[in-house]
Amino acid sequence: MDRETSRRQFLVGAAAGLGLGAVVTVVPAHATPQEMQDAIRKIVGSAPVTKGRVKLELPPLSENGNTVPLTVSVESAMTPADHVRAIHVFTELNPQPEVVTFRLGPRAGRARVSTRIRLATTQTVTAIGELSDGSFWSATASVVVTLAACLEDA
Amino acid sequence: MVALAGASFAGEIPLAERRSGYELMSRETRAMQDDDTANPGMLAVLEGGGLWARKTGAAGRACADCHGDARAGMKGVAARYPAYDAARKRPVSLEQRINGCRTDRQQAPALAYESRELLALTAYVARQSRGLPIDITVDARTQPFLDSGRAAFYRRQGQLNLACSQCHDDHWGRKLAGNVIPQAHPTGYPVYRLEWQSLGSLERRLRNCLVGIRAEPYEYGAPELIDLELFLMWRARGMAIETPGVRP
């Protein structure tokens, strides 16, 4: 990670020497896996989180960390008595751990959502399904993220 | 990742072996391009449709007032650009043609290169050629510019002293850092590039490449860029327009 950071900063400096551009993206400071655990605690409190019932689909190798397609689904009949209330997604090495919270309910019909996320670096993504009975379930997926070969300056 | 190997010698890619960058992308990125309701480039096409119909400039004219319904009026147009402009005595890009209409016919100011509106209009016009084969006219008038573009493609330049052909003719399909090197056919422009997180023109992409090999990038609209664009489109002749493409 440090090697990649210094490579990008070196190339930024070299490009700056060509008198180009205004905005550059410097690899930002990362949050830590501990901060992710704290963010998850804020949602689940002291309840246990059990692996299972949640399926997290992400490409194992992303073509570009700026846009990574993600789909989360949770096994549930989605009835008023038994349904998914929310799906929370977290990362461990992005600048902040929260990615998105989807709020569902029995009117969803099925607990399956998709979006596109940003990943700052190779890391593991965690999805937590919150059920109407107050239980929490989880799944993880790892994604390899590489930097683009030729960087742009404006 | 991809078993296809680039040619092991310096030389033009045989016509039958040409592949759009689309074929070298991951399944997920291809899915993003294929679905018009999920392709971020379609947002620009949508906006372009609105601009097409909007009266503008001192002449108070919309593109639609002269050209009618773009689906018919603009069909095949993007597949022929860059095209020779008699007034300027040289080929011009689609963006330059659109700006020519704005200044000459609508009496409106030209749109800045890479501006949201110019990208939207260009994407909207080019979208009307989706699926059609690229068809660049080569005649006595365009030949010198095509030759100039070809020379640029094969010329080493920049601090890294690389020619376009060295990556895109000789090593396509192999990896450069984490990315697969494409053959560099401009079939999907303006393209939604994930690295940019926005739509951008072929000139923007060419300037990126020039920065990448540590060469001075030409200004937008520079003849060197248009000549290279002309050559790249000619090199991709017969391949289908994909606008709006999605690329990593």
Added chain:
Amino acid sequence: MANALINVPDRARRGEIIEIKTLISHPMETGYRRSQLGARIPRDIIRLFVCTYNGTEVFRAELYPAIAANPFVVFSTVATESGTLAFQWTGDNGFSATETATITVD
């Protein structure tokens, strides 16, 4: 002046689960990028997306900077009755956009 693309089927059978795709143009500036002079570019994102069905909320997404530019959200809802699906996005700097779609449910 945001552009949005909504994909909702125009008709469905009562009780059928329909898939809705939404795409809106927005840079989703994370707040973590720096200019070449080192100054932080302030955060400017869509924070909330809400879908209502004939006035009743059926789906909500709370977005953070890790959502990619031009947010794309796909979700499902049960086709309960004919009417209007309304979509609202709100975010930083007073950003607000709405779109609607009608659906016929037999």
